[in-house]
Amino acid sequence: MIECERLTKRYGKTLALDALELHVGKGELHGFVGPNGAGKTTAMRIFATLIRPTSGDARIGGVSVTKSPERVRRMIGYMPDFFGVYENLRAWEYLDLYAGCLSLGAKERRRRTEVLLELTELKDKREAFVDGLSRGMKQRLCLARAMLHDPALLILDEPASGMDPKARLQMRRILRTVGETGKTVLISSHILPELSELCSAISILYGGKTAFSGPAGQLRRRMNGQAPLLVRFAIEPGAEQLDSARQALGSQMNASLLPGKDGLWEILPAGEEKPAQATAQDEARVLRLLMAQGLPVCAFYREETSLEEIFMEVVRDDAQSDL
Numbered sequence: 001m002i003e004c005e006r007l008t009k010r011y012g013k014t015l016a017l018d019a020l021e022l023h024v025g026k027g028e029l030h031g032f033v034g035p036n037g038a039g040k041t042t043a044m045r046i047f048a049t050l051i052r053p054t055s056g057d058a059r060i061g062g063v064s065v066t067k068s069p070e071r072v073r074r075m076i077g078y079m080p081d082f083f084g085v086y087e088n089l090r091a092w093e094y095l096d097l098y099a100g101c102l103s104l105g106a107k108e109r110r111r112r113t114e115v116l117l118e119l120t121e122l123k124d125k126r127e128a129f130v131d132g133l134s135r136g137m138k139q140r141l142c143l144a145r146a147m148l149h150d151p152a153l154l155i156l157d158e159p160a161s162g163m164d165p166k167a168r169l170q171m172r173r174i175l176r177t178v179g180e181t182g183k184t185v186l187i188s189s190h191i192l193p194e195l196s197e198l199c200s201a202i203s204i205l206y207g208g209k210t211a212f213s214g215p216a217g218q219l220r221r222r223m224n225g226q227a228p229l230l231v232r233f234a235i236e237p238g239a240e241q242l243d244s245a246r247q248a249l250g251s252q253m254n255a256s257l258l259p260g261k262d263g264l265w266e267i268l269p270a271g272e273e274k275p276a277q278a279t280a281q282d283e284a285r286v287l288r289l290l291m292a293q294g295l296p297v298c299a300f301y302r303e304e305t306s307l308e309e310i311f312m313e314v315v316r317d318d319a320q321s322d323l
Contacts, residue, residue, distance in 0.1 A: 001026045001153055001184040002047060006056040009042050009208075016042040018208035019056065024186060024201070029179045031195035031216070032188040034205035040188045041081070043205070044155050047186070048078040060153060077146035081158040081188075087131030091122055091141055094130055099148050116144035120174055136167025140174065147178075154178065154185045172198050229267040229286060230260065232299035245293040253286060 002024035009017040017039045024030045034040050045051045046058055049069035058065045060072045086094060092113050099109040117123045120140040125133060133141065139159060146154060159175070160168045175198060179185055189195050195202060196216055203213040237245075242257065249255040249267065260266040267286055287300050 001028070001061055002186065003059045003062075004043075004056070005058070007043065007046065007053050007058050008055045009039070009046065009051070010054045016208055017046075017053070020205075020209060022058075022203060022210055022213060024184060024203075026184055027179075027182050028201050029175065029185045029187065029199045031199035031202040032186055032205070033190075033195060033202060038205040039208040040205055041157055044078075044157050044186070044188060048076060048155055049073055050078075074149065075151055076153045076155055077149070077151035078155045079142055079146045079157065079159060081161055083142050085130045085138060085142070087129065089130055090127050091130060091133070092117065092126045094141060095144055095148065098145050102149050104148070112148055112150075116147055119147075119177065120144045121170060134167070136163045136170065139163065139167075139171065143171075143174070152183060154183055156185065157188045158190070159187060160189060228260075229283060229300070229302055231257075231265045231267065231290065231297060232263060233265070234296040234298040237295050241293055241295055245290055245295055248289045248293060249286065252289060253282070255286065 002022060004020050004022040007017050007020040007022070008015075020039065020043060022043070032040050032044070042051070043058075046053050046065060047060060049065050049072050052066060057067075061075050063071045063075065065072050086097070089097065095113040095116060096109050099112055104112065114123075117126055120143055122137060122140055122144070125137060130138065130141065139161075143154075143156070143159065146156075156175075160171050163171065175185060175187070179200075187195065187199065199216055201214060202216045204211045246257050249257055254269060256268050258266045258268060283300075283302070287297065290297050290300075
């Protein structure tokens with residue numbers, strides 16, 4: 001649905017996007033992650049045809065944002081991180097006003113308004129004035145506004161910004177429902193755990209370039225394979241058993257068995273600062289070695305890495321590759 005070809009944007013001497021390459025598949029809920037200044041909002045504004053790139057191009061559904069911006073606008077719904085509302089209008093009047101701006105007929109305006117009020121869980125607020133709505137309700141109303149013309153692609157810049165936890169859960173539920181209709185959704189957010197739960201794919205931007213782009217599960221596997229293996233024993237093993245296990249792990253797997261926190265033991269590659277990428281076969285071999293030494297293993301698993309840790313690791317690797 002979105003294809004970038006060396007998308008570049010300069011603001012004077014500042015390089016906001018540096019030959020960005022990005023692919024967002026049709027029907028994906030795609031998370032857009034990056035530190036402040038990474039180029040996320042600039043890229044989204046180019047996709048929304050609000051600004052033009054300095055060089056390169058982006059295509060939405062095969063249509064160039066630079067050559068055919070009017071066609072692109074009919075295909076997208078854009079929700080910026082900051083937006084204005086007409087606070088002296090009722091919720092349904094607000095949507096009806098924008099539906100009229102889109103040249104929808106009176107019957108279609110009414111139909112789309114009611115459908116979207118229900119989708120965004122605002123049906124009971126139909127007659128409420130916009131200035132009386134909570135921050136979360138206003139966000140959902142603006143999401144409804146972005147969907148009035150039934151776009152194939154939604155571009156949402158920080159849609160959960162400023163929401164309380166309950167409102168964020170509600171927004172996440174609504175976006176899942178939107179995704180189930182087959183729409184493509186590009187979501188920018190700094191609330192990384194929510195993206196990992198919601199999105200089927202994630203792109204990490206750093207320095208105006210893509211540091212990672214792919215399925216969310218692939219990103220987790222990439223980093224969790226480097227997390228320590230954790231072991232818990234049913235009873236504390238004796239010194240002889242531990243020595244025997246350490247010798248076996250050292251000679252056959254080049255690994256060390258070290259005491260960790262809360263009664264857990266860690267298995268790490270010997271003499272390395274960071275665990276090497278491990279496979280399921282490696283893990284099975286380690287477990288067999290421990291069992292062969294008579295150790296009473298009652299738990300054996302790899303430590304889960306948070307998305308924040310994954311993000312920092314990917315950004316660090318990308319920064320080092322530029323040196």
